[in-house]
Amino acid sequence: MENFKEILINITYLVASFLFIFGIKRMSSPATAKNGNLISGIGMLLAIVVTLMDRHIISYELIIAGLVIGSAIGAVLAYKVQMTAMPQMVGLLNGFGGGASALVGMAEYYHVSLLGFPDDGGKFLVSVGLSLLIGAVTFTGSLIAFGKLQGIVTGKVVKIPGQNVVVILLILAIFTLIGLGISQPDNMLFFELVVGLSLLLGVLLVMPIGGADMPVAISLLNSYSGIAGSATGFVIDNNMLIIAGALVGASGIILTNIMCKAMNRSIMNVLLGGWANVADTGAGDSSAADKVVKSVDTEEAAMLFSGASKVMIVPGYGMAVSQAQHAVKELMNVLEKNGTDVRFAIHPVAGRMPGHMNILLAESNVPYDKLFPLDEINDDFKNVDISLVIGANDVVNPAARNNPQSTIYGMPILNVDYSKTVIVVKRSMNAGYAGIENDLFYMDNTLMYFGDAKDAISKLVNELKAMNS
Amino acid sequence: MEGTSLLMLIYVFVLAAFVGVELINKVPPTLHTPLMSGSNAISGITIIGSLIAAGIGETNASSIMGFVAVVFAMINVVGGYLVTDRMLRMFKKK
Numbered sequence: 001m002e003n004f005k006e007i008l009i010n011i012t013y014l015v016a017s018f019l020f021i022f023g024i025k026r027m028s029s030p031a032t033a034k035n036g037n038l039i040s041g042i043g044m045l046l047a048i049v050v051t052l053m054d055r056h057i058i059s060y061e062l063i064i065a066g067l068v069i070g071s072a073i074g075a076v077l078a079y080k081v082q083m084t085a086m087p088q089m090v091g092l093l094n095g096f097g098g099g100a101s102a103l104v105g106m107a108e109y110y111h112v113s114l115l116g117f118p119d120d121g122g123k124f125l126v127s128v129g130l131s132l133l134i135g136a137v138t139f140t141g142s143l144i145a146f147g148k149l150q151g152i153v154t155g156k157v158v159k160i161p162g163q164n165v166v167v168i169l170l171i172l173a174i175f176t177l178i179g180l181g182i183s184q185p186d187n188m189l190f191f192e193l194v195v196g197l198s199l200l201l202g203v204l205l206v207m208p209i210g211g212a213d214m215p216v217a218i219s220l221l222n223s224y225s226g227i228a229g230s231a232t233g234f235v236i237d238n239n240m241l242i243i244a245g246a247l248v249g250a251s252g253i254i255l256t257n258i259m260c261k262a263m264n265r266s267i268m269n270v271l272l273g274g275w276a277n278v279a280d281t282g283a284g285d286s287s288a289a290d291k292v293v294k295s296v297d298t299e300e301a302a303m304l305f306s307g308a309s310k311v312m313i314v315p316g317y318g319m320a321v322s323q324a325q326h327a328v329k330e331l332m333n334v335l336e337k338n339g340t341d342v343r344f345a346i347h348p349v350a351g352r353m354p355g356h357m358n359i360l361l362a363e364s365n366v367p368y369d370k371l372f373p374l375d376e377i378n379d380d381f382k383n384v385d386i387s388l389v390i391g392a393n394d395v396v397n398p399a400a401r402n403n404p405q406s407t408i409y410g411m412p413i414l415n416v417d418y419s420k421t422v423i424v425v426k427r428s429m430n431a432g433y434a435g436i437e438n439d440l441f442y443m444d445n446t447l448m449y450f451g452d453a454k455d456a457i458s459k460l461v462n463e464l465k466a467m468n469s
Numbered sequence: 470m471e472g473t474s475l476l477m478l479i480y481v482f483v484l485a486a487f488v489g490v491e492l493i494n495k496v497p498p499t500l501h502t503p504l505m506s507g508s509n510a511i512s513g514i515t516i517i518g519s520l521i522a523a524g525i526g527e528t529n530a531s532s533i534m535g536f537v538a539v540v541f542a543m544i545n546v547v548g549g550y551l552v553t554d555r556m557l558r559m560f561k562k563k
């Protein structure tokens with residue numbers, strides 16, 4: 001009977017692993033993605049139910065309490081969170097996953113220490129060490145990322161004196177402690193110190209990452225949470241954990257890579273603390289005094305839009321901050337009613353996580369086939385009458401193309417300056433995250449439309465409606 | 470699964486990572502946020518280890534840690550799947 005149960009459990013784990021893979025496969029198109037998520041969820045449910053039959057489980061009180069409390073918190077978070085706050089939500093969830101992996105590693109270690117370590121316990125102890133390290137780093141790193149995105153922790157680049165040296169010493173200390181823990185498994189202090197130092201390491205690794213670099217941090221922490229799961233799989237000899245963790249680890253690494261490429265920066269450059277580090281020589285000609293900025297009011301902007309036949313909207317983090325996505329959708333409706341062709345161009349790092357703009361526009365019911373990624377749309381700007389830039393800055397700065405001295409030189413940008421007219425919705429002339437001037441604002445075909453994004457777009461919509469009626 | 474060789478586990482890890490890379494590369498940028506939250510939910514699979522740790526039958530450091538791990542992992546699993554579903558419901562074609 002026990003043997004039969006064991007076989008049943010393992011077969012179900014195999015089925016669940018298959019469902020995870022199949023579920024992710026169906027994520028390759030918006031039409032099938034919802035179904036894919038459901039399939040992956042069924043895999044998870046099967047895995048949980050069948051694990052409850054495991055012969056190591058003797059009492060259910062703590063399990064049931066944990067399942068109920070965790071599910072309730074998770075459900076409330078999932079239904080309450082605003083779409084604009086999705087980056088911090090994902091950051092927080094990453095943290096819980098990593099924390100759980102570290103806790104399981106530690107619990108297993110304590111448990112096995114009571115039973116006495118086997119002679120060939122090397123593999124077990126190595127795995128425990130790694131799951132503690134990666135899990136704890138993911139936990140505090142994600143909490144800091146959450147805090148930065150939520151505005152609880154400063155979004156600026158924060159470094160302690162000798163940051164890089166301290167981090168390297170910390171990593172060396174952690175690996176030394178893991179080594180000591182393996183050679184003297186009965187002395188629990190070593191692994192306990194590994195946890196403590198790893199928690200500190202997580203904080204130090206994420207503090208130097210500034211606001212607009214968050215897409216990289218979130219992607220990387222996503223990857224860590226998967227790898228932590230895999231490490232826990234090595235601790236408890238469970239293939240399904242290893243498979244699921246590896247899938248997530250791969251997903252996070254790929255997204256991290258896409259984000260870095262979209263900023264033309266190496267992963268190390270992002271992790272070590274951002275553009276603030278780069279010696280800036282690009283500001284040489286940025287004495288704003290001798291440059292002319294042309295601005296428009298609502299009425300003039302509406303006139304321009306009513307005469308345009310092709311409009312491209314370029315959203316950025318500013319759209320999320322001012323919750324302007326619904327106003328933007330209304331603008332799209334009015335323009336389309338007028339016979340204007342409206343499309344959206346999305347830069348990979350627009351917003352605070354990969355795909356951030358896409359979910360906001362989906363929330364306001366903009367069909368996803370109107371959204372185009374950079375490489376598909378960039379050659380089209382020359383045919384566009386008006387590019388409307390909403391709360392985006394560095395990702396449309398032509399210096400990335402033209403000025404080899406600029407800190408952002410080489411970064412792929414959306415070529416809005418090639419369109420006939422550019423209208424930039426912006427609160428003020430302040431610089432973007434990279435801290436540099438944007439030449440786009442001073443170009444002959446650029447008009448600044450000052451104001452809060454939501455406010456400005458709503459006024460524009462009303463003006464257009466009044467003109468049409 | 471006692472006695473599984475380390476090499477076997479590494480095999481599984483490497484092959485799964487390879488499958489992951491192949492699959493994720495096909496996900497379009499428009500779905501990157503749901504992909505993240507959805508894969509995030511999958512990383513909550515560590516719930517399996519949490520359940521076993523919480524159910525060992527004695528109340529000690531291990532089982533308390535197991536209990537906290539179950540709570541954490543379930544937040545990750547339930548929150549991750551539900552929020553992904555909520556987002557994906559919004560994606561509409563014209």
